[in-house]
Amino acid sequence: MARVVVVGGGLGGTASAARLAKLGHEVTLVERADRLGGAVGFLERDGYRWDTGPTATALPAVLRDLFRKSGRPLERELDLVPVEPMREHRFEDGSAVALPSGSRAAQQQAIDAGLGPGLGDRWLDWTHGFADTWNLLRRDYLERPYSPDHVGKETRATLTTRTTLHRAVTRAFKDERLRALALAGTVLDGHDPRNVPAWVGMTAYVEQNFGVWTVPGGMGALAGAMTKRLGERRVDVRLGTTVEDLVVRDGRATGVVTDGGLVEADLVVCAVDPRRLPALASLVRRTMPALPPVVCHLGLQGDVPALPHEVVLHGDPLLVVRTGGSAPDGGAAWTVLGRGRLAEDIVTALARRGVDVREQVRVRVDLSPRDLVETYGGSPYGVLWQGRTTLRHRLGTTTPVTNVFCAGAHAAPGAGVPFVGLSAALVAQAVGKA
Numbered sequence: 001m002a003r004v005v006v007v008g009g010g011l012g013g014t015a016s017a018a019r020l021a022k023l024g025h026e027v028t029l030v031e032r033a034d035r036l037g038g039a040v041g042f043l044e045r046d047g048y049r050w051d052t053g054p055t056a057t058a059l060p061a062v063l064r065d066l067f068r069k070s071g072r073p074l075e076r077e078l079d080l081v082p083v084e085p086m087r088e089h090r091f092e093d094g095s096a097v098a099l100p101s102g103s104r105a106a107q108q109q110a111i112d113a114g115l116g117p118g119l120g121d122r123w124l125d126w127t128h129g130f131a132d133t134w135n136l137l138r139r140d141y142l143e144r145p146y147s148p149d150h151v152g153k154e155t156r157a158t159l160t161t162r163t164t165l166h167r168a169v170t171r172a173f174k175d176e177r178l179r180a181l182a183l184a185g186t187v188l189d190g191h192d193p194r195n196v197p198a199w200v201g202m203t204a205y206v207e208q209n210f211g212v213w214t215v216p217g218g219m220g221a222l223a224g225a226m227t228k229r230l231g232e233r234r235v236d237v238r239l240g241t242t243v244e245d246l247v248v249r250d251g252r253a254t255g256v257v258t259d260g261g262l263v264e265a266d267l268v269v270c271a272v273d274p275r276r277l278p279a280l281a282s283l284v285r286r287t288m289p290a291l292p293p294v295v296c297h298l299g300l301q302g303d304v305p306a307l308p309h310e311v312v313l314h315g316d317p318l319l320v321v322r323t324g325g326s327a328p329d330g331g332a333a334w335t336v337l338g339r340g341r342l343a344e345d346i347v348t349a350l351a352r353r354g355v356d357v358r359e360q361v362r363v364r365v366d367l368s369p370r371d372l373v374e375t376y377g378g379s380p381y382g383v384l385w386q387g388r389t390t391l392r393h394r395l396g397t398t399t400p401v402t403n404v405f406c407a408g409a410h411a412a413p414g415a416g417v418p419f420v421g422l423s424a425a426l427v428a429q430a431v432g433k434a
């Protein structure tokens with residue numbers, strides 16, 4: 001049995017802690033905030049409640065696996081239901097498509113109907129083009145700790161391709177709206193598609209095949225379920241405690257220095273931005289964080305337009321409206337995310353795009369990218385893509401310090417519940433049973 005210290009209690013840290021405790025290790029988790037969950041959680045104000053971070057997730061198998069491998073199955077703790085349609089896209093020319101989740105045929109029909117006959121086939125060609133990439137990377141990269149020396153040529157070539165997502169999309173589509181559709185997720189995650197390798201586009205394939213899912217009442221409930229799971233697994237959770245650095249001697253970590261003193265360890269899992277810990281910072285000096293978007297939580301009353309779970313308003317700025325919050329007295333709780341040139345108030349920008357709720361706003365909470373980075377002690381969006389070499393410059397599951405492992409958005413090829421959940425599974429695999 002090893003004494004493990006997990007740094008950070010976001011989804012990456014809590015998932016790693018739960019899995020390692022189930023494997024028989026003695027786990028201490030150190031979290032600077034007064035609650036677990038990091039970006040996953042709720043914000044409540046005047047009877048309104050919004051998800052602070054994720055409102056939905058792709059690849060539900062990742063959460064199911066996490067709960068099964070750390071104790072009781074997910075279904076005993078939380079409902080996970082498909083989001084239908086998964087997202088509506090509205091374009092500047094007035095056309096729109098509500099994209100169904102988890103079905104090729106339904107996506108094809110929706111695109112033909114919304115954007116024009118024949119375009120559904122173009123979209124299917126694009127998504128289906130990632131089937132082999134997904135199978136390859138799932139096996140060699142996402143579901144086992146990656147080592148360039150232990151994978152085939154094909155996987156290495158896929159991961160190090162010179163083809164950027166931007167170039168692949170430009171080649172695949174003449175239609176500007178399909179291009180925008182294929183790039184929206186990457187832009188929303190804070191990246192310039194010119195710096196992102198083409199394989200990252202496989203998320204469209206994953207969403208099409210496995211669907212997009214949510215927890216009724218809000219994904220924030222996942223933070224409570226993880227808190228409960230850590231209690232059941234007897235993880236020693238130290239809230240309100242900040243890790244200042246790792247203690248590294250002769251290439252091995254012997255513990256972490258916190259503002260409450262030293263915590264000794266045989267293994268350390270870093271589930272925060274490693275740039276924040278001096279002992280690891282020099283290993284990731286060429287990385288930059290991908291910044292969060294501008295966030296505006298709106299508490300609405302009155303005649304509020306009925307929108308699906310998520311609406312993407314294409315253009316610059318890119319605006320995303322998420323409608324799944326809960327509200328008092330028949331009102332609505334929306335979260336608006338903004339990326340790009342936001343030269344005016346986000347609610348005015350929203351009105352200019354045809355979703356005018358200026359008269360309905362009763363409560364609003366505005367959060368800048370900087371507010372979010374300060375709240376979470378780093379960006380929940382992980383590492384910024386700066387070209388194909390980014391994979392070499394960031395830390396993965398294992399690190400040059402033999403008994404230090406990394407989990408969370410900064411150790412994953414992308415932000416989001418699936419990648420972060422997979423990163424914890426990789427740490428558990430690399431560490432193994434007590």
Ligand SMILES: Cc1cc2nc3c(=O)[nH]c(=O)nc-3n(C[C@H](O)[C@H](O)[C@H](O)COP(=O)(O)OP(=O)(O)OC[C@H]3O[C@@H](n4cnc5c(N)ncnc54)[C@H](O)[C@@H]3O)c2cc1C
Binds near residue numbers: 033052271381382415
């Ligand atoms: C507005 C927003 C919307 C999002 N929407 C979605 C979505 O719809 N779907 C989706 O899949 N993903 C979404 N995401 C992304 C997803 O929430 C994150 O990728 C994921 O939750 C990151 O988890 P993490 O554990 O890596 O990091 P975080 O959640 O950032 O957790 C890091 C934790 O470490 C703690 N910490 C930091 N430094 C220290 C220290 N020195 N010592 C101790 N503790 C420390 C922090 O307090 C925090 O609790 C969204 C994120 C945001 C912000």
